[in-house]
Amino acid sequence: MIKLVRTILLMAAIVVFAACGKKEAEVETIVIGHKNYTEARVLGQLFAVMIEDNTGYNTDVRELGGTQIAYEALKTGDISLYPEYSGTVYGALLGESGMKDPDEVYNHVKEKLKENDNLDFLNPLGYNNTYTLAVRPETAEKYNLKTFSDIAENAGDLVIGATMEFLEREDGMLGLKKTYPGMEFKDEKGLDGGLRYTAIKDGKTDVADAFSTDGKLITYNLVILEDDKNFFPPYYVAPLLNGEFAASHPEVVAALEKLAGQISEDEMQQLNYRADEEGLPARVVAEEFLKERGLIK
Incomplete structure (x- = not known):
């Protein structure tokens, strides 16, 4: 009798564990x-x-x-x-x-x-999280840069370091030049996404393309400029x-x-x-x- 009870309890336990396992598997x-x-x-x-x-x-x-x-x-x-x-x-x-x-x-x-x-x-x-252009604080102060239009007026004295995709896209540099006449930089350098921040920090470039919520803007203390003609669509x-x-x-x-x-x-x-x-x-x-x-x- 005792053996029978143990057997029944064992089988019941197996059923319970199997049911739990099945429930977990079905999640x-x-x-x-x-x-x-x-x-x-x-x-x-x-x-x-x-x-x-x-x-x-x-x-x-x-x-x-x-x-x-x-x-x-x-x-x-x-x-x-x-x-x-x-x-x-x-x-x-x-x-x-x-x-x-x-x-x-x-x-x-x-x-x-x-x-x-x-x-x-x-x-x-x-x-x-739209595209933007960013500069070092000292560059912004030197040229009184607050907007993209300000950049266009001074582009001939500045070097931009941006991703190749940004430089080649119609909704990037190509379109910016049409919307902001005069935005012809002294030089355009195509860089890897991370390297463009290092380049602007080290003074090898003056302007970088960026996303407005990028954490590296904080790291490198960069100034975000205003797209005053609303070239970039909202993201x-x-x-x-x-x-x-x-x-x-x-x-x-x-x-x-x-x-x-x-x-x-x-x-x-x-x-x-x-x-x-x-x-x-x-x-x-x-x-x-x-x-x-x-x-x-």
């Missing part, structure tokens, strides 16, 4: 993609932490290459979502130009993404989701929408600085920010 893992630079890594982790904290899902955050790779992975369902910028969709994915109003650009690309590829562009996180970031995934996972959409309007340009710059210059893992940077903002426990 869905949401695949989040991001591009291959600091801000994208931080954003990917922000999305992951919000999803994990607000739903019962696990996440798998994957670093991809550039815009086209991430976009194709989203359309095919290899990833379920990734952070994207309104200006990137507008210029690089749709191949359009002309619009400058942030809301018009966002609403336009949101509509086109849904219409063309059944993708859902959620509400923006709040900040605009408002938002979660971009596969449409079928979004429809079947409303709780994920709800979790990500809590991030809408929560991050300013200065705050994103600080997050990038912490990850890029202080060397903190992107996951830690994301968790600490969300806790401070009261978005997670």
Whole structure:
């Protein structure tokens, strides 16, 4: 009798453990993609932490290459979502130009993404990570530089160090020259993304292309100039989701929408600085920010 009871208890335990294991195995893992630079890594982790904290899902955050790779992975369902910028969709994915109003650009690309590829562009996180030009403080003071127009008036005395992509793109240096007549620099040096900051710090160049939320702007104490003719389109970031995934996972959409309007340009710059210059893992940077903002426990 005792042996029978032990056998029954053993079988019951096996059933319980098997059920728990099955339940654990059935927890869905949401695949989040991001591009291959600091801000994208931080954003990917922000999305992951919000999803994990607000739903019962696990996440798998994957670093991809550039815009086209991430976009194709989203359309095919290899990833379920990734952070994207309104200006990137507008210029690089749709191949359009002309619009400058942030809301018009966002609403336009949101509509086109849904219409063309059944993708859902959620509400923006709040900040605009647009292209800009940056100079050392002493250069700004010497030439009284505050705007792109000021740069155009003094370009003949200055050397720009920028990425080759920026120098060769119509929505980069080529277009700037048309919008700001006189923006013909003494020399244009094509540099790796990181090296352009070293070059301007060492005085080998005078002007650098940059993103307005780049943490290295803090590191090197550079002055951001105003695009006074609004050449660059707005680059408002938002979660971009596969449409079928979004429809079947409303709780994920709800979790990500809590991030809408929560991050300013200065705050994103600080997050990038912490990850890029202080060397903190992107996951830690994301968790600490969300806790401070009261978005997670």
